[in-house]
Amino acid sequence: MVIPRVEQPRYLTIVVCDEDTAPEADSLAGQLELPLWLLGCQNHIVLDDVAQVIVGINMRNAASVDALKLLLSKLPPKVLRRFIVDNGTATYVTRVQANALGATHHVTRHRAVAELRRDLSSTAELAAPIPPAKRALIAAAPGGRSALSAGKAIAGLFEGLVGDRVIDADIVDLASSEVLADVTAIGGERWLDTVRQHHESTFQHCLLVAGVAATYAAKNGLNHYAAHALVNAALLHDVGKAVVPKQILDKPGKLTDGELSVIKRHPRAGYDYLKSHAELPEAVLDAVLHHHEALDGSGYPDGLKGDQIPPLTRILTVCDVFAAIVEKRSYKSAQPTTSAIMTLVDMALRSRVDYEAVRRLASAFSIPLPQTLEELAASLAQPTRAQAS
Ligand SMILES: [Fe+2]
Ligand SMILES: [Fe+2]
CATH class of the missing domain: 3.40.50.2300 (Response regulator)
Structure with missing residues (x-):
């Protein structure tokens, strides 16, 4: 045989x-x-x-x-x-x-x-109880209490997927409210700093995306419903990573084609689980399924293009990329917010992400950008005074 x-x-x-x-x-x-x-x-x-x-x-x-x-x-x-x-x-x-x-x-x-x-999966890491001393330390940090409850909600989601259990959407919604309140009170940067100091890898990533999304929502005056939908989607977006082996998730350096194909299963795994185990708005479910799509059709899992990607999903994608750049991993240091915005601007110029979402996120982190992509491209094409002289 x-x-x-x-x-x-x-x-x-x-x-x-x-x-x-x-x-x-x-x-x-x-x-x-x-x-x-x-x-x-x-x-x-x-x-x-x-x-x-x-x-x-x-x-x-x-x-x-x-x-x-x-x-x-x-x-x-x-x-x-x-x-x-x-x-x-x-x-x-x-x-x-x-x-x-x-x-x-x-x-x-x-x-x-x-x-x-x-x-x-990464569930073992997420579900491991935080020792009391560390818990107290996190709770005392700026925004620490909401980081703890958001972390608990994420751990519950990952465990729920692995154990095939129904999830309580109210717990996720409550965590979103707490993150929104803390980010509004202390600012996104300080909240992200607390998360970076106390959490690692997948856990840290999910929390950072929630904090970035909350900053976007708070600074751009999103209404109550839209703000909650965005932060809920951020907390939920990578739950499908529970099916990806931890060695692949945490692998430093380039992934092989085989490893990439395993990683690319996570949006649909998360969507399938959430659709069958929770009552969630369609826009939130779509954001989970399509947060790795690109406007030019080069993303996954469905290769959607342009208007096929709804606004909430586009915003989540931008928050996700931003968080991945500013996060600290065992093999990479945290990059500043300006680097994250520069990468997103480059992606917008290559028709990968929505420029309006990038501009609004940049402004939420006090980085002004031109109003339109055309203005941005024109400003980049103009020689600076030093170059012209
Ligand atoms: Fe993802
Ligand atoms: Fe992500």
């Missing part, structure tokens, strides 16, 4: 099985969208790219154990080894056997899909 070649991202997770466990492992791999490695068969997976293995073999089968030992010996020591262990009376025996084979983690058989989904 030959397992078909799969397009694989680097930092891959594979499910290892034997003939005895193949049907169960195949179902697990299918639900988690992971490639399968069947011991004793020809597998087309580059072992150098494997970051973790999920082992689900019959540990009473000596031939399978030997084949597994051989496979594990070819993997670097840093590769995570998650072993599926039995529950009930066999728990102790299978755990001891797994440990003898180098298990770094155990996964309980009857909860394997839910446990692995959670461990493979």
Whole structure:
């Protein structure tokens, strides 16, 4: 039997099985969208790219154990080894056997899909409780209380998607109100600073987009309904990232085509979940689904163009790009707001994002821009006095 070649991202997770466990492992791999490695068969997976293995073999089968030992010996020591262990009376025996084979983690058989989904996504990071001392520190910072409640709402959303649970839209709406109130009171810059100091990666990104959206809404005088819709959409927009493995989300540097295709699933995953598990306005759902579209049709998931992208979605896209630039990651420092606006201006000139939304966002952060894209292009075409002389 030959397992078909799969397009694989680097930092891959594979499910290892034997003939005895193949049907169960195949179902697990299918639900988690992971490639399968069947011991004793020809597998087309580059072992150098494997970051973790999920082992689900019959540990009473000596031939399978030997084949597994051989496979594990070819993997670097840093590769995570998650072993599926039995529950009930066999728990102790299978755990001891797994440990003898180098298990770094155990996964309980009857909860394997839910446990692995959670461990493979960024949900574990988001759902981890904040220690009391750190909580107190955040609460004392400017805008800290609304950052905490918005963070709690985001963690609930990610957990809800992974656990396939209904979400309470009121919690998201309440968090939006608190963020809007704090941003209006202390200013967007200070609120963003608090988030950057205390939160990391996906968590930080979702909060920053909410803070940027609240700044846009507050400074541009959006009415109550529009402001809430925008901040709600910002809090919800990347919930689909719960299905993206954390190694891909946090990977520094360029992503492979395979990794990009996994990342590009997140808008639809978030939309599908929210549409079926919450009562949300159509404009908010559209913003979640289409926040990576571009006016020239080069975006995803649907390649929409121009007027096919509604105003709220265009504004969210601009806030999302801005937040990604001003956020601090393990592999990049936070860029100033002027850099974010310069990038957005460049994108508007290349017909990627809506210039009106860029201009309004820039003005919310006290950066004046010409009224129209034509005026902006003309001002850039004019030589400066120094260049002319
Ligand atoms: Fe996104
Ligand atoms: Fe985003």
